[in-house]
Amino acid sequence: MKTIRKMVCLVDGEHYLPVTKSALDMLDNLEHNEVVAVVFIGGTEKLRETSEEGVIEKLGRPVHFGDNPHEIPYDIIGKVIEEYDADVVMDLSDEPIVDYSKRFKIATIVLDMGIPYEGPDFKFYPISEHDILKKPSFKILGTGKRIGKTAVSAYAARLIHKKEYNPCVVAMGRGGPEEPEIVHGDKIEITPQYLMEQSDKGVHAASDHWEDALMSRILTIGCRRCGGGMVGDVFITNMKKGAQIANEVDADFIIIEGSGAAIPPIKTDKHVVLVGANQPLINIENFFGPFRIKMADLVVLTMCEEPMASSNKVKRIIKFIKSINPNATVIPTVFRPKALADITGKNVLFATTAPDSIKDVLIEHLESNYDCKIVGTTSHLSNRPLLQNDIEKYIDEADVMLTELKAAAVDVATKDALKAGLEVVYCDNIPLVIEGNYESLPEAIIKVVDSAITAFETRTGA
Numbered sequence: 136m137k138t139i140r141k142m143v144c145l146v147d148g149e150h151y152l153p154v155t156k157s158a159l160d161m162l163d164n165l166e167h168n169e170v171v172a173v174v175f176i177g178g179t180e181k182l183r184e185t186s187e188e189g190v191i192e193k194l195g196r197p198v199h200f201g202d203n204p205h206e207i208p209y210d211i212i213g214k215v216i217e218e219y220d221a222d223v224v225m226d227l228s229d230e231p232i233v234d235y236s237k238r239f240k241i242a243t244i245v246l247d248m249g250i251p252y253e254g255p256d257f258k259f260y261p262i263s264e265h266d267i268l269k270k271p272s273f274k275i276l277g278t279g280k281r282i283g284k285t286a287v288s289a290y291a292a293r294l295i296h297k298k299e300y301n302p303c304v305v306a307m308g309r310g311g312p313e314e315p316e317i318v319h320g321d322k323i324e325i326t327p328q329y330l331m332e333q334s335d336k337g338v339h340a341a342s343d344h345w346e347d348a349l350m351s352r353i354l355t356i357g358c359r360r361c362g363g364g365m366v367g368d369v370f371i372t373n374m375k376k377g378a379q380i381a382n383e384v385d386a387d388f389i390i391i392e393g394s395g396a397a398i399p400p401i402k403t404d405k406h407v408v409l410v411g412a413n414q415p416l417i418n419i420e421n422f423f424g425p426f427r428i429k430m431a432d433l434v435v436l437t438m439c440e441e442p443m444a445s446s447n448k449v450k451r452i453i454k455f456i457k458s459i460n461p462n463a464t465v466i467p468t469v470f471r472p473k474a475l476a477d478i479t480g481k482n483v484l485f486a487t488t489a490p491d492s493i494k495d496v497l498i499e500h501l502e503s504n505y506d507c508k509i510v511g512t513t514s515h516l517s518n519r520p521l522l523q524n525d526i527e528k529y530i531d532e533a534d535v536m537l538t539e540l541k542a543a544a545v546d547v548a549t550k551d552a553l554k555a556g557l558e559v560v561y562c563d564n565i566p567l568v569i570e571g572n573y574e575s576l577p578e579a580i581i582k583v584v585d586s587a588i589t590a591f592e593t594r595t596g597a
């Protein structure tokens with residue numbers, strides 16, 4: 136037997152009330168649907184009856200109003216959903232009361248309460264979350280691709296390990312394995328030759344769980360996903376299986392890592408949200424950027440330097456994040472490369488996915504910190520033909536291929552370098568907090584870990 140859907144409808148004064156009433160009656164007459172309440176979200180043009188009592192009488196059901204008739208009562212929408220324990224919100228309004236941006240704001244509120252938001256030609260679903268983890272956990276999600284989720288995930292795993300908790304990472308990626316794959320970064324030595332063997336077997340050996348395992352030397356579990364919706368759900372993923380494996384392995388804290396702007400469909404105790412200051416402001420401040428930001432206990436704002444982001448842009452993003460999620464800690468950072476093996480005095484060919492515009496900063500950092508010479512750089516690690524051209528250009532001058540473990544790092548960069556007799560050294564991206572009055576990143580991460588452990592213990596009585 137299907138249950139009845141309790142529906143809250145959003146209506147306005149830009150529709151003639153009898154027209155709105157006929158839509159409400161129609162929705163009410165649908166089998167399995169009950170309009171439990173109406174929220175009046177503004178407008179006057181078609182109202183002959185302007186008193187609240189008059190509108191309630193004309194619509195024939197409970198109607199809720201905000202204090203200011205010229206503003207959408209976002210808070211009232213949330214309260215009404217709660218009061219009526221609604222299952223869905225149906226929007227019967229239109230321009231000029233709602234526009235695209237206002238609808239995304241409404242959607243953010245509704246979806247955050249775990250129910251769908253519908254209109255005549257759209258339906259947004261809340262994200263799915265499997266409640267299956269049997270250990271304390273947090274998840275790392277982001278507002279876009281290549282903004283540092285993996286770098287921060289690996290950094291957090293190392294910190295947690297130092298605290299003598301035993302973490303594992305479950306990562307999903309679009310190049311992940313058909314069946315969740317365990318990489319024992321804690322036990323095996325992940326050498327370039329070992330990664331080549333994996334790659335020759337058809338494995339995407341530069342997938343995020345390999346990167347996490349190499350950078351942090353902990354156990355990781357790799358999963359795949361296809362598709363990413365606007366809110367953050369994926370179309371398919373084997374992450375549920377991956378999370379179940381995490382319950383069984385020798386680890387006592389679980390980091391669940393997202394892919395692109397897709398949110399891992401696994402319920403966790405806390406959330407770390409990565410936002411790239413290099414991203415267009417519209418994607419951070421509008422659409423479903425705020426939905427992700429509101430989930431955060433900690434926001435790591437990455438790429439906070441020129442030319443990716445001016446200091447004014449960074450300040451504006453921090454202010455915006457604090458305005459919509461005042462409880463979250465916000466830490467602005469930049470990334471700097473760290474070689475995982477000695478490259479002192481070597482001639483280095485550096486392969487990265489970082490944009491060309493930051494190349495000189497990264498070269499300067501490597502040369503001054505490692506006393507090496509960067510004889511060539513390619514920022515085409517994720518474009519195989521261009522990468523191959525760049526490698527051919529510089530390979531004769533280099534002793535070492537220094538590469539991030541991403542994209543074509545194994546099947547092209549490592550392979551070509553080994554073939555040419557070069558040493559291959561992998562490179563991590565370390566988040567550093569920018570100058571200013573900000574919390575320490577390690578402390579903020581450990582705070583999230585501790586609060587996740589407390590939340591887990593409270594939730595499970597453990």
Ligand SMILES: Nc1ncnc2c1ncn2[C@@H]1O[C@H](COP(=O)(O)OP(=O)(O)OP(=O)(O)O)[C@@H](O)[C@H]1O
Nearest residue numbers: 280281282283284285286470487488489490493564
């Ligand atoms: N100083 C910098 N400025 C801009 N980009 C940088 C800088 N340093 C590193 N990067 C780039 O930042 C990105 C960080 O990638 P990271 O993998 O951590 O992000 P992600 O969101 O997890 O993506 P993926 O899942 O592909 O690994 C890389 O492309 C790296 O080359």
Ligand SMILES: O=C(O)[C@@H](COP(=O)(O)O)OP(=O)(O)O
Nearest residue numbers: 281308309310311342343394395
């Ligand atoms: O493309 C993706 O799904 C991952 C990387 O995938 P893998 O290479 O790890 O499979 O990158 P992200 O979007 O997290 O920045």
